[in-house]
Amino acid sequence: MNQVTDRPVWNWDVVWEHLPAIWDGMVVIIQATLAGITMAMILGLFLALGRRSERRWLSWPFAAFIDFIRSTPLLIQLFFVFFALPDMGIVLGARTSLILGLGVHYAAYASEAYRAGINAVEKGQWEAATALNLSTGTTWQKVILPQAIPKVIPALGNFLVAMIKDAPLGQSIGVAGVLFVARSIGSQTFQYVETMTIAGVLFLAVSVPAALFVQFLERKYGYEAA
Amino acid sequence: MVRMRGVTKAFGENVVLRELDMDVAPGEKVVIIGPSGSGKTTILRVAMTLERPDSGTVEIDGRHLYHQEKNGQLVTATEKHIRSVRSDVSMVFQHFNLFPHMTALENVTLAPIKVLGKSNEEAQEQAIRLLDSVGLGDKTGHRPSELSGGQKQRVAIARSLAIDPKVMCFDEVTSALDPELVGEVLGVLRKLAEEGEMTMMLVTHEMGFASEIADRVVMFDHGKILEDGPPSQIFKQPEHDRTRAFLQAVLQH
Amino acid sequence: MPDLILSGSNYARLMEGLVVTLQVLAGSVALGTLLSLFFGIGRLSNRAWVRRGSSVYVEFARGASAIILLFWMFFALPILFGIRGWSPMTAGILALGLNMGAYGAEIVRGAVLSVPKGQTEASIALNLTNTQRLRHVVLPQAVPVILPPYGNLMIEVMKGTSLVSLITLSDLAFEVQKLRVNAVVIAESATTPMLYLNVLAIYFVLAFVIDRLFKVAEHRVAARFGVKPPRAARAGRPTTGVGITG
Numbered sequence: 001m002n003q004v005t006d007r008p009v010w011n012w013d014v015v016w017e018h019l020p021a022i023w024d025g026m027v028v029i030i031q032a033t034l035a036g037i038t039m040a041m042i043l044g045l046f047l048a049l050g051r052r053s054e055r056r057w058l059s060w061p062f063a064a065f066i067d068f069i070r071s072t073p074l075l076i077q078l079f080f081v082f083f084a085l086p087d088m089g090i091v092l093g094a095r096t097s098l099i100l101g102l103g104v105h106y107a108a109y110a111s112e113a114y115r116a117g118i119n120a121v122e123k124g125q126w127e128a129a130t131a132l133n134l135s136t137g138t139t140w141q142k143v144i145l146p147q148a149i150p151k152v153i154p155a156l157g158n159f160l161v162a163m164i165k166d167a168p169l170g171q172s173i174g175v176a177g178v179l180f181v182a183r184s185i186g187s188q189t190f191q192y193v194e195t196m197t198i199a200g201v202l203f204l205a206v207s208v209p210a211a212l213f214v215q216f217l218e219r220k221y222g223y224e225a226a
Numbered sequence: 227m228v229r230m231r232g233v234t235k236a237f238g239e240n241v242v243l244r245e246l247d248m249d250v251a252p253g254e255k256v257v258i259i260g261p262s263g264s265g266k267t268t269i270l271r272v273a274m275t276l277e278r279p280d281s282g283t284v285e286i287d288g289r290h291l292y293h294q295e296k297n298g299q300l301v302t303a304t305e306k307h308i309r310s311v312r313s314d315v316s317m318v319f320q321h322f323n324l325f326p327h328m329t330a331l332e333n334v335t336l337a338p339i340k341v342l343g344k345s346n347e348e349a350q351e352q353a354i355r356l357l358d359s360v361g362l363g364d365k366t367g368h369r370p371s372e373l374s375g376g377q378k379q380r381v382a383i384a385r386s387l388a389i390d391p392k393v394m395c396f397d398e399v400t401s402a403l404d405p406e407l408v409g410e411v412l413g414v415l416r417k418l419a420e421e422g423e424m425t426m427m428l429v430t431h432e433m434g435f436a437s438e439i440a441d442r443v444v445m446f447d448h449g450k451i452l453e454d455g456p457p458s459q460i461f462k463q464p465e466h467d468r469t470r471a472f473l474q475a476v477l478q479h
Numbered sequence: 480m481p482d483l484i485l486s487g488s489n490y491a492r493l494m495e496g497l498v499v500t501l502q503v504l505a506g507s508v509a510l511g512t513l514l515s516l517f518f519g520i521g522r523l524s525n526r527a528w529v530r531r532g533s534s535v536y537v538e539f540a541r542g543a544s545a546i547i548l549l550f551w552m553f554f555a556l557p558i559l560f561g562i563r564g565w566s567p568m569t570a571g572i573l574a575l576g577l578n579m580g581a582y583g584a585e586i587v588r589g590a591v592l593s594v595p596k597g598q599t600e601a602s603i604a605l606n607l608t609n610t611q612r613l614r615h616v617v618l619p620q621a622v623p624v625i626l627p628p629y630g631n632l633m634i635e636v637m638k639g640t641s642l643v644s645l646i647t648l649s650d651l652a653f654e655v656q657k658l659r660v661n662a663v664v665i666a667e668s669a670t671t672p673m674l675y676l677n678v679l680a681i682y683f684v685l686a687f688v689i690d691r692l693f694k695v696a697e698h699r700v701a702a703r704f705g706v707k708p709p710r711a712a713r714a715g716r717p718t719t720g721v722g723i724t725g
Binding site: 068071072073074075076077079080083084085086087088164165166168169171172178179182183186192193195196197199200203204207208211 | 547548639640672683687
């Protein structure tokens with residue numbers, strides 16, 4: 001028996017009673033993560049291309065934006081999206097704000113991964129494209145990106161795993177994710193040990209397979225040398 | 227076919243081409259030789275728009291590459307114009323630069339389909355023909371990683387031919403090959419030269435080959451043309467000591 | 480016209496929060512560094528149980544979400560172990576330090592592995608003990624390789640400190656939330672967007688300062704060795720999401 005609270009250390013009834021609700025919270029997290037990573041992948045490419053622009057007036061703002069996002073906490077960025085944007089006329093719900101926040105934050109990281117992948121494509125490939133008079137669109141679509149993307153995929157996989165771990169931050173703007181649910185049940189029942197532990201276990205149940213999947217991706221794409 | 231006037235190019239402090247004038251007639255085979263840093267590779271790259279000249283003009287088949295005519299004046303050309311004129315020039319590289327994620331066939335068909343607008347069947351038929359003519363008809367489905375250096379270079383030549391250029395530039399195309407593979411590539415070049423019509427500009431160290439196929443040999447030195455004449459003259463009776471010294475050094479191998 | 484700058488008293492409040500942020504950062508980094516060294520080298524140990532135990536810690540702590548770990552530390556741990564007076568500061572430092580230690584351990588491990596084997600062999604030939612070898616030969620040579628990713632890691636931890644605002648610790652993030660709901664603040668000087676932008680800017684400056692400090696350290700260390708700092712490692716923040724972004 002626990003000396004402070006004079007209760008059993010672990011109460012299984014509590015676990016079974018609240019597991020479904022906490023699992024629902026986990027589902028919310030997964031959904032937000034999937035939406036977020038999709039946004040990050042697309043926006044990240046856009047940011048990377050903008051940063052590569054040869055026109056300083058274009059590339060500099062992109063670089064500054066990327067650096068700023070990567071240097072500041074996701075939490076504050078979420079606050080900004082949820083609390084500050086309404087003042088500027090953009091009102092988004094909690095879940096949308098979370099997805100937007102995750103998407104933009106990780107797009108900044110993704111853009112660096114894209115940049116590395118694109119830079120890794122040999123200079124000679126660009127020259128061959130010029131020698132064949134390929135248009136810019138064709139060059140990107142058929143020559144450069146097909147060689148750059150495989151190198152980017154492991155990094156994107158890592159971002160997915162990182163995003164899963166960051167998505168619970170949504171609880172601070174009211175998203176009914178796994179932490180939000182665990183905390184509210186905990187505050188009602190005072191069964192914090194059980195609820196928080198369930199939350200942690202469920203979380204690992206999702207993030208560990210995801211991490212293994214990423215390792216698989218790294219192996220698969222890491223060795224496909226062009 | 228190719229007319230260059232007053233072409234100057236510097237990389238930082240290093241002036242690589244100085245007010246260069248050069249002409250290449252249609253169907254002519256010109257071999258460019260010279261020590262490294264003399265500008266011989268740069269001039270090819272300028273013709274291929276891989277380097278922009280700091281000043282001067284380049285004309286391909288009567289059309290200005292880097293300039294446009296507007297109200298009788300020459301102004302800097304738009305990208306669209308450059309691309310349009312560039313379609314008459316192609317280049318084969320020292321390090322092949324084949325697309326590693328495509329088969330040999332796909333390497334050759336990409337540009338005809340995307341740039342010349344040919345249909346899949348047309349492009350494939352042409353590609354098979356070209357790969358056949360360079361002796362690789364049986365390797366169409368192979369990827370570059372599965373080919374030897376000589377084979378890769380031959381695919382590269384077929385790839386450039388597929389876009390139907392009027393001028394082809396060859397930038398030391400055998401220098402990166404193992405010695406025993408050089409011959410097969412030179413064979414293809416010889417064949418191409420003998421067929422007659424293609425205007426060819428080659429930078430090479432293969433002097434024997436050069437004397438065989440060249441109509442003209444041009445010796446570059448410090449960004450200018452030092453000597454210009456038929457192979458028999460340049461190789462047997464060069465005018466300048468510099469040329470003689472260079473040839474002696476190269477032929478020592 | 481929204482003011483870009485907040486009024487002075489607001490800054491004072493934010494600075495108070497910043498002090499707390501720095502305290503949490505210092506504590507977490509101290510703990511994290513200790514753990515990194517301990518478990519990073521532990522993973523290379525000859526003794527299987529040390530190796531496996533270290534691996535378990537690293538894998539677990541890397542896979543854990545910092546915020547879930549934090550919440551567990553703050554809410555569940557004190558109840559589980561019957562601890563009274565458990566402060567959010569302690570929970571925060573523990574959680575962030577543990578998380579950081581796992582990533583740091585990998586950095587240390589990679590750096591130690593990068594030291595040429597010949598160094599170890601020479602040490603053995605000179606009959607140095609394992610500890611001496613580590614202390615005098617291997618670690619000093621591992622340091623230049625450790626510094627760049629370690630700087631990036633520290634910036635990640637700095638961002639992670641913002642999480643403690645969610646367990647009621649009055650750090651910079653907490654202060655800005657308090658200011659936001661303070662009607663007086665809004666009326667008198669700043670709009671909400673400006674408020675957050677200012678805070679983001681403060682964090683940005685923090686990141687910048689840490690970055691610079693590490694660059695200086697890298698150059699100093701390299702000068703002692705007579706080599707340049709490894710350029711590849713300096714190519715920006717880690718592209719592997721560290722998961723303790725806050």
